[in-house]
Amino acid sequence: MALTEESIGELCGVLGNKGVLTGNAAGPRYRTDPRGIGEVLPALVLRPANTDEVSRVMAICHAENQPVVVQGGMTGLVIGARPQAGEVVLSLERMNRVEKVDPEAGTMVVQAGTPLQVVQDCANAHDRFYPLDLGARGSCTIGGNLATNAGGNRVLRYGMTRNLALGLEVVLADGTVLSNLTGYLKNNTGYDLKHLFIGSEGTLGLITRATLRIFPKPRTQIVGFCAIDSFAAVVETMTHLQQSLGADLSAFEVIWCDTYTATISDVAGITPPLPTGSAFYVLTELMGSDKRHDRDKFETALQDAMQKGLISDAVVSQSDREVDNLWAVRDGMAEAMGQQQPAVGFDVSLDIPDMANLESTLRQRLADALGKVRLFIGGHLADGNLHLVAKHVGADPQPRELIESIVYGLIGEIGGSVSAEHGIGTLKRDHLPQSRTPAELAVMRNLKDMLDPKALLGRGRILPPRDHSENITPLSRNPDNEF
Template identity: 55%
Template structure:
């Protein structure tokens, strides 16, 4: 990177807007997976949409490739800089406006942490339902770029369902103002959707109008033990039928995963004895604080009478709600503790999940003697998190690619998604054809070529 680039970009961004050399800390080249040994030569930190437009226009003119960064909490190496790339970070664009209570919307800049939006909504008596374990670190721009999912998709949908409008800057610096704040708008193409889930390859989101909801007046959580997958499916149908739209989460853990949490995560307490084949956390959020808890328990009682549940524990306080969710969230910690491990984020039809553990185990035995398979996730929306550890195999010898090929081949054969909510990034691009047809990929390439003809935005992400 030449001195002239540094000087020109410094003139556009001012003091603190450009970092160089030793001033660039690991925060700008290391993600949550600890990957990314390439220190970028320049980090650009625009504070406004105008500055974002100016620096992109310059990078486009000079053919400088850029890596776009939010909170660096991604798991597919989408924001880790590659050799020769300039980093554009949104960490100075963190404003969150006061919510529009009547319209139930809130405007946030791309670098605003998800938790800041949640708290601003709560202070106004409203609710922003997107929720991830990384809520304090991940950013709204990153959530939009990856179309983040999280714990309550079953009721409120993915990020794209929560974005009413947005502002984005194209590769050449053109600002797209699509900051509508209404649900219905059938005036041609819904341009905002092009930027949601595009992983920064079509433009950089700078602001968004987000949809808020009435704050729930009740929250009840149960942890349940079940002894067959048919019972899990039947219990999901039972909850959807009896409490309907009030069902806000339906999370499942396979028995090996529950055991790993109990053994490897000291800060959580087991809610139920070990020994059941499956464990389900289910949650109801309603509008009747007096009646809803009783209704929730009645619904669980019916499931017990029908033989769907073998055991269950129900929250009696806010502290118990948090404790039960901490037990569910312990899955990520348990998977991380079982190293060396290969992790996956997949979607399948619920009917294709029943034999998943056994089929994978049979396939992986061709590559290792005793595979450990941990499975759990958002069964209510078809998203499972899966981790495979080769017991007794040294990290440097673990057949990483063989494990990936087996898992993604199975997902592709069952017409699932190789990435349910984390995106493709650099890590999964070789497996994109397992979930997308050649015609779909060709159309994606055409769209990218039209909006970023020089290919400077997040080059190599999604597809090479």
């Protein structure tokens, strides 16, 4: 740790007794993430309560060359927020308020440590809707959603987190504050700097507040759960529903048969909506504004698909409780995959036509290399994002490097992305060149060196640690601490 006793005293003076944790007080939540791959005890946990405190803390750490890792809800899956040796943790858990809601303008200003479900509930209380939705909604935070550009279940209609952010407040590595929380949809005043920080995983700056888009609350929400016997029929069903429902189609999720079987058998509280035995299961959702006609429109679209021979069986929600029960099956998929440990998980994007043979090709390549394997696949088909778990049966630990080389090798062959919505962190860092060109990686490096010349923020996440013998010209610190 680079901090001196004097600088630690300064930090305590800025944050007060509640703001600094040391030793055993820095409990397990600060030491690891859901991957659970080892714990690291941080020397300090810093818990600022507002942007000014974040700025003052970063100025001290910058002066002392102290590496910092930012933490939110600790639900990430790429070992990005787990501390490394010598780092202090900066947790935004105390910055957890919704500051302003403007239903007419369709905006909400929130602090970065606010849980996603709090934002959803607050929007709902104002008869509005914040569409980002993840299985970890009760724990993940808005700052983490923005830092990883989270996707979730409704990207098809509303886009990624990037599409839901109108303005950001960010603290740079030296404590400089960039604050632009304007809620304009149209704002062509030069470079849109917020997009540098959305998806940067805390490596370029620390997001402290955001202005988010909120939408009129849908008056109808209807969910269908369908059994389908071929991948070609899955794709044709999706196209049919897009044409029939238009913008009201808010979700189209697919679960491969083995994954569905594991979900309904291994996850507590799941009520099987349909029998096993089909090749694929699809959850599709309509969110609309016409209570008189939306149900008829949705059910007619599904019936037409059944008459065309695309869907072999289906159920449609008749109440809010049934909506929740059907979504619980989709959310339970992630839990079922997690219960396969030890195993190796993936979050990839690829063109929809390339998904048709994904399972058979991967299963063959993994079996050729390893013998007996199990494979679980499912995800957000309409936006090209699939989640995948591969398991070498009987192996503990798993041959992670070999499995990753096979899976990412195939993804690279077909021009896919090694990360669709979970980010890079440290877990996928070495595979990033399969999805980014050398020129792109060089620009990323230049941005990192410009905004964080001492490489103090999220060191070694996304990009390998820089050779500190390089000569980097730092940014000059603004004496007023704000642009």
